[in-house]
Amino acid sequence: MLLGVVRRARGYRGGSRPIRSNVLAGRTVANLFYEPSTRTLVSFQLAARNLGAEVVNVSVASSSVVKGESLVDTIRTFDSLGLDALVMRHSEAGAPYLAARHFSGSILNAGDGLHAHPTQALLDILTLSDRFTDLSGLTVAMVGDILHSRVARSTAVALLTLGAAVRLCAPPTLLPEQGWLTLLRGGRPGTVSQTSSLAEALNGADAVMALRMQRERQAGGLLPDVKEYIREYGLSAERLSTLAPGAVLMHPGPVNEGVELHSDTITAPFSLIGEQVTNGVLVRMAVLELLLRGANG
Numbered sequence: 337m338l339l340g341v342v343r344r345a346r347g348y349r350g351g352s353r354p355i356r357s358n359v360l361a362g363r364t365v366a367n368l369f370y371e372p373s374t375r376t377l378v379s380f381q382l383a384a385r386n387l388g389a390e391v392v393n394v395s396v397a398s399s400s401v402v403k404g405e406s407l408v409d410t411i412r413t414f415d416s417l418g419l420d421a422l423v424m425r426h427s428e429a430g431a432p433y434l435a436a437r438h439f440s441g442s443i444l445n446a447g448d449g450l451h452a453h454p455t456q457a458l459l460d461i462l463t464l465s466d467r468f469t470d471l472s473g474l475t476v477a478m479v480g481d482i483l484h485s486r487v488a489r490s491t492a493v494a495l496l497t498l499g500a501a502v503r504l505c506a507p508p509t510l511l512p513e514q515g516w517l518t519l520l521r522g523g524r525p526g527t528v529s530q531t532s533s534l535a536e537a538l539n540g541a542d543a544v545m546a547l548r549m550q551r552e553r554q555a556g557g558l559l560p561d562v563k564e565y566i567r568e569y570g571l572s573a574e575r576l577s578t579l580a581p582g583a584v585l586m587h588p589g590p591v592n593e594g595v596e597l598h599s600d601t602i603t604a605p606f607s608l609i610g611e612q613v614t615n616g617v618l619v620r621m622a623v624l625e626l627l628l629r630g631a632n633g
């Protein structure tokens with residue numbers, strides 16, 4: 337399934353823009369974002385439009401949510417309006433699952449709390465598999481705020497499913513408890529470890545995925561000093577020189593320039609950050625088509 341979506345996403349790759357079609361003509365997709373977003377929101381909008389769907393954007397700030405409408409009530413309203421799909425981002429883990437119980441169309445999770453960000457994982461896998469033919473031999477280091485990152489969770493699960501080795505790296509206060517690794521691995525073929533030593537995480541890795549410091553989610557005291565973080569974990573071109581030859585750099589965005597990534601790395605030739613954004617539209621097209629037309633569509 338994972339690689340099936342990736343293949344379908346590749347099929348939409350045109351020259352400078354994705355190939356458009358009308359397979360979702362007459363369908364309506366609503367984007368309901370309770371948390372800020374730039375690339376995820378815009379790429380879902382473009383993806384639905386590229387397939388010929390009608391797109392409705394619900395700005396939470398101007399909707400009845402500010403009048404205290406409950407999530408379930410909002411979802412029921414969308415259901416009565418006859419929408420086909422609801423793309424949803426919410427600060428509470430599990431919100432899309434609750435929504436799915438009250439909506440007869442498809443719900444797409446565009447990020448729920450600390451839990452998951454499935455289309456980010458898919459675009460990360462597409463981006464990596466454009467560069468590396470076999471992800472099962474790959475070692476990927478994720479560096480940053482692992483504890484608060486739904487991207488780390490989703491992308492790590494995808495990589496483990498494909499047999500890759502995942503190294504999670506953060507200051508001790510931003511790493512989950514060790515027992516979490518067993519849950520994350522969950523019998524998948526890959527391997528996962530965590531460390532607070534950046535040198536250990538980077539040494540010989542094929543890819544490094546930097547993660548944003550999620551200051552809005554951090555309870556006070558988890559990161560005493562940003563300067564200290566930059567000194568110990570900030571990724572500079574020099575630090576990345578210990579990666580394997582041909583290694584790549586990724587970041588889901590938004591980047592805190594000068595914190596998790598030095599500016600010399602963001603646009604370096606080994607950075608795939610731009611490709612990740614471009615691929616986001618392709619995987620979201622694939623997911624929308626699969627959900628709204630079915631696997632044989």
Ligand code: NCD
Nearest residue numbers: 376447453487548588589590
């Ligand atoms: C991420 C998210 O919102 O989970 N961004 C994204 O979707 N591209 C990561 C983040 O906010 O740091």
